[in-house]
Amino acid sequence: MPLVNLKDIQISRILAENPASKSINILAKFKDRDGDVILLISKPPFTKDLMQNIISEDTLAQVQLENDIYSQYSLTPKAELNLLKSTVIYPATEKHINKYSDHQFYLLQETPNDYRNITLPFIEKNAFSAQWVERILKHESESENIIFEDPDRDTGFILLPDLKWDKKQLSDLYLVAICHRHGLRSLRDLTSSDLPLLRNIRNQGIAAIKEKYGVNQSQLRIYIHYQPSYYHFHVHFTHVKYEAPGSVVGRAHLLEDVIENLELFPNFYSQKTLSFVIQECDALLAEYRKCGRLT
């Protein structure tokens, strides 16, 4: 039976807070039911339509500070114009609680030796299945979403919108290019012999996005994640204005830089120490801990 109000809910503890995105995750109990409930609560973005109603007599303004031409106010719009969005998970398992809890982040430095001795064995042992990638490459799923395909087995790729993009506006444009070639795990594996693949993804990716969405090259941030979330080589294309999750330094490497580094130094990525951000809950971190590589 759906909730009518929040009277039967009692907060156990705050799992996570994100002041930047104005969201909070709460672990709670129902007063009259067993088990844990999780509430994910966030403030939705403003919309133009709603602003017309908020800028009105019904919105009370209380001055907090006045200084010359600047003043600061607390505004109290009518409650129904200023809703919160909530996802409720009930009954919540330990796995849910872990997923929605604040995790510690670490920035690790992976030397070429660390890669050989820690990361590579970990990747190989876990043999991450990327069944969904295979299905895309074989046109068994999402084929209606494909924006562009170059079928070449060596330098070809499929370009399609990332699931994070709702395709409603260009301001958060997010596409991904997945290469056809197998066996290329990540940035670490790239050498100058992969330059034809990288240049092909860059040039044809840019052209396809220009053709389909009218977005110019100078409006695109094109990058590779390290560590990637799956070990089949792929490239991210996002709108330059959109500071997408994972576009920060310590995770993202501009494709343009990768190409030029390999042009100048053919084995750049197998010789370099690569820094990456990792979460407490990531199993790879445990491997680094075991080897005493966390400072």
Added chain:
Amino acid sequence: MPLVNLKDIQISRILAENPASKSINILAKFKDRDGDVILLISKPPFTKDLMQNIISEDTLAQVQLENDIYSQYSLTPKAELNLLKSTVIYPATEKHINKYSDHQFYLLQETPNDYRNITLPFIEKNAFSAQWVERILKHESESENIIFEDPDRDTGFILLPDLKWDKKQLSDLYLVAICHRHGLRSLRDLTSSDLPLLRNIRNQGIAAIKEKYGVNQSQLRIYIHYQPSYYHFHVHFTHVKYEAPGSVVGRAHLLEDVIENLELFPNFYSQKTLSFVIQECDALLAEYRKCGRLT
């Protein structure tokens, strides 16, 4: 006279919207007064105290979707528990309107030639005054904020909190190290002869932050901006969890990478093409346009 409600305000147009941070900038007129007014409206973060009041009988819940253990709701808390924050600027000038308007962003690629022919002459012509930097280095201002100083003229620096950090919590820790040496403009100027300076900033910066705030090296993202906002060499230290503005690829370069690139290739940064994000309103962009370097 301060506003009591928003009845006398009429929206002219939306200047900018930021769905990620839940804020909106509005240009408007007072019905009874001349001149432009700007309203910067944002949704404040959640606080733990307020959540205790929001999770109550007074918060209405309207179900939007139910699927197995997941359900989605619109919540209507009492209006006074869910305020908006607003800054009002009146009368607003063209300069204010420009400052608070959405600008186009571009990602430019600066070759070594572009730097010599476009960027460097622009920097030299404009001779950006960084009087406030000089005042810090001479202990004429903010000296009470200095966390650490190494006075060496060649490899020394001052470490202090950035003004963006309110110092209330470590989750958005933000410090900046400003070198004592003059004449080092940016990343472009660095060669392997600057490694003692860079290593000194890294090592002593990390040690000082550990000592003062108890934050470990693995919790720090340490980086250099290109282009920087002022051309006196400095390094940013932020909490790894905090994806600070300017920590995205296309602006931020990890100090660790910079050091290693110079160890491997002494002239790396004078030989490389450097990509950077630039706003429509930046005068440097106009120079790139003139030279036909915007694609």
